[in-house]
Amino acid sequence: MIVGVLALQGDFEEHIVSLENHKVKSKEIRTIAELKEVDALILPGGESTVIAKLMKSSGLDEAIISRVQDGMPVWGTCSGAILLANQVKSPVLLDTQLSLLDIDIERNAYGRQSDSFKTNLEVPGGSQKVYFIRAPKIHRKGKGIKVLSKYKTDPVMLRSKNVLVTTFHSELTESNRVLEYFLGMT
Numbered sequence: 001m002i003v004g005v006l007a008l009q010g011d012f013e014e015h016i017v018s019l020e021n022h023k024v025k026s027k028e029i030r031t032i033a034e035l036k037e038v039d040a041l042i043l044p045g046g047e048s049t050v051i052a053k054l055m056k057s058s059g060l061d062e063a064i065i066s067r068v069q070d071g072m073p074v075w076g077t078c079s080g081a082i083l084l085a086n087q088v089k090s091p092v093l094l095d096t097q098l099s100l101l102d103i104d105i106e107r108n109a110y111g112r113q114s115d116s117f118k119t120n121l122e123v124p125g126g127s128q129k130v131y132f133i134r135a136p137k138i139h140r141k142g143k144g145i146k147v148l149s150k151y152k153t154d155p156v157m158l159r160s161k162n163v164l165v166t167t168f169h170s171e172l173t174e175s176n177r178v179l180e181y182f183l184g185m186t
């Protein structure tokens with residue numbers, strides 16, 4: 001099994017290292033041809049406006065939509081979660097949206113870069129150190145979407161079928177229980 005990491009912008013290298021730590025084969029994805037070679041996909045954190053622009057110009061947006069609709073597991077972290085959402089609250093429009101999960105999400109909802117924080121969260125499998133970095137907030141979720149973790153009252157890890165989103169980063173520490181959970185979806 002090969003897990004792809006969308007490598008247009010953002011912290012894709014950290015996800016590649018995390019996959020290596022978990023002894024999983026990985027591949028950086030920048031083209032439609034590369035996407036064909038993987039069995040699952042991670043959308044990293046970064047700047048969703050920039051990633052959306054590059055996804056659209058490369059045609060990867062349509063290609064990802066069709067693979068996920070065919071059942072490929074996908075995990076969006078932070079800006080990846082924004083890109084997967086049906087509704088995005090943002091001062092600027094994204095060039096494209098994958099609209100693969102029925103949630104409303106608000107960009108930069110915890111404040112500015114200086115309001116970023118780390119905390120320990122209960123996720124499937126146990127406690128996990130995570131980072132909220134200019135993180136979004138999920139304000140609404142559609143039917144059939146499971147909340148797998150909360151920070152205070154905010155749902156921060158959600159899943160529906162083959163689509164997983166987290167509004168935080170778990171790939172910056174050596175053990176990554178969210179990745180372990182995602183690998184269980186493959």
Ligand code: GLN
Pocket residue numbers: 044045046047048049077078079080082107108133134135136
């Ligand atoms: N604030 C970023 C955005 O809206 C997301 C931040 C992140 O991915 N850590 O795209």
